[in-house]
Amino acid sequence: MTFSQEVLARLTSLRLHQQHGRRAPHKPLLVLLALGQLTHTGTSELPWSHAQERLSDLIAEFGPPSRTSRAQSAAYPFTRLRTDGVWTLDRDVPMDLTGPLATHDVAGRFDSATESALRRSPELLRRVARTLVERNFPATVAPDVLTAVGLDPVDVLQASGVASLPGRRRDAGWRRAVLQAWDRQCAFCGYDGQLGNASVGVEAAHVRWFAFDGPDEPDNGLALCVLHHKLFDFGVLGLDADLHIQVSAAFTARTPVGRATYELHGRELRPRPGTLVPAATHVTWHRREVFKGKPLSV
Incomplete structure (x- = not known):
C-alpha cells in the first residue's frame, strides 16, 4: 500500500x-x-x-x-x-x-x-x-x-479511484422497477413529466439511505420528483406510521410556489394496486435519522 x-x-x-x-x-x-x-x-x-x-x-x-x-x-x-x-x-x-x-x-x-x-x-x-x-x-x-x-x-464528484461501500453493490434494475411501480409519477405531488418515452424529473428515492443499509428493494423505494426527492433527503418531508406525508415545522417559505409544500402535509400515499409501500422499518429509520424536528401542527 x-x-x-x-x-x-x-x-x-x-x-x-x-x-x-x-x-x-x-x-x-x-x-x-x-x-x-x-x-x-x-x-x-x-x-x-x-x-x-x-x-x-x-x-x-x-x-x-x-x-x-x-x-x-x-x-x-x-x-x-x-x-x-x-x-x-x-x-x-x-x-x-x-x-x-x-x-x-x-x-x-x-x-x-x-x-x-x-x-x-x-x-x-x-x-x-x-x-x-x-x-x-x-x-x-x-x-x-x-x-x-x-x-x-x-x-x-468526478474524482476516480473512490472506495465503494464494503460488501454493497447497487441493483441496476431497482430504479426502473420503482418508477414503474409508482406509475412514473411523484408519490407526493403526482408530477409525471415525460420527454418522448422517458420520464423527466422523476427519480427513484431510497427511504432508508443506501449508505446506511438501505436495500435496493421495492419496499424501500418511492418515485419522487426532483424537488420532493431533495426535500425528502434533507428532512423537510417525511412519512408518519400511517404513510401520510409530513412537512417539518422547521421548513419555511414565503412565495406561493414555496408555500405549496405546506399543502402536502397530511396527504396520504395512494399507490396503484399491487405496489409495495415503504416498509415500517425504513419509514421509522427516516423519521429518526433524517426528518428535521417536529411536523407541522394540523
Whole structure:
C-alpha cells in the first residue's frame, strides 16, 4: 500500500457510532471542512473560534435531528478525531468539553504527514472528499455538502479511484422497477413529466439511505420528483406510521410556489394496486435519522 492509499484509507475509515443504522456524520463533516480550508488557504488549520460556528452549522443542516447544543455537537468531532490518528490539536484538552476549547481558542488540523500528502496531490484530496460524501450522504445531498465546506462539487464528484461501500453493490434494475411501480409519477405531488418515452424529473428515492443499509428493494423505494426527492433527503418531508406525508415545522417559505409544500402535509400515499409501500422499518429509520424536528401542527 502506498502512502497516498494509506491516507485515503485513514481519512475515509473513521470510527463512527453507526450502530443500528444511526447516522453520525460529525467526523466526516469536520474532515470535509478541513479539506475545504486546505484547498482555499494552503493549510487545514481551523481555530475553534472559526470551526465551532461553521461545523455546528454543517451538523445542524446535514446531520440527524439532535437535542445536543450546537457547540457541544461541534466539540465531539473536534476533540475526538484525534483518536483516528489523522487530527492534532495545538493544546492537549479533554474530550468533548467546549470550555477549554474556547478559553484557549484551540486550533485543530490534519497531522503533518497527512496534510503534506493532501497538499501534494489535489487528486488524493478529491478522492477523499468524494468517498466521504458518498459513504455518508445520498446523491441528492452530496453536492450541497461539498459546496457548504468550500469544495467544488463538479470537481470532486468526478474524482476516480473512490472506495465503494464494503460488501454493497447497487441493483441496476431497482430504479426502473420503482418508477414503474409508482406509475412514473411523484408519490407526493403526482408530477409525471415525460420527454418522448422517458420520464423527466422523476427519480427513484431510497427511504432508508443506501449508505446506511438501505436495500435496493421495492419496499424501500418511492418515485419522487426532483424537488420532493431533495426535500425528502434533507428532512423537510417525511412519512408518519400511517404513510401520510409530513412537512417539518422547521421548513419555511414565503412565495406561493414555496408555500405549496405546506399543502402536502397530511396527504396520504395512494399507490396503484399491487405496489409495495415503504416498509415500517425504513419509514421509522427516516423519521429518526433524517426528518428535521417536529411536523407541522394540523
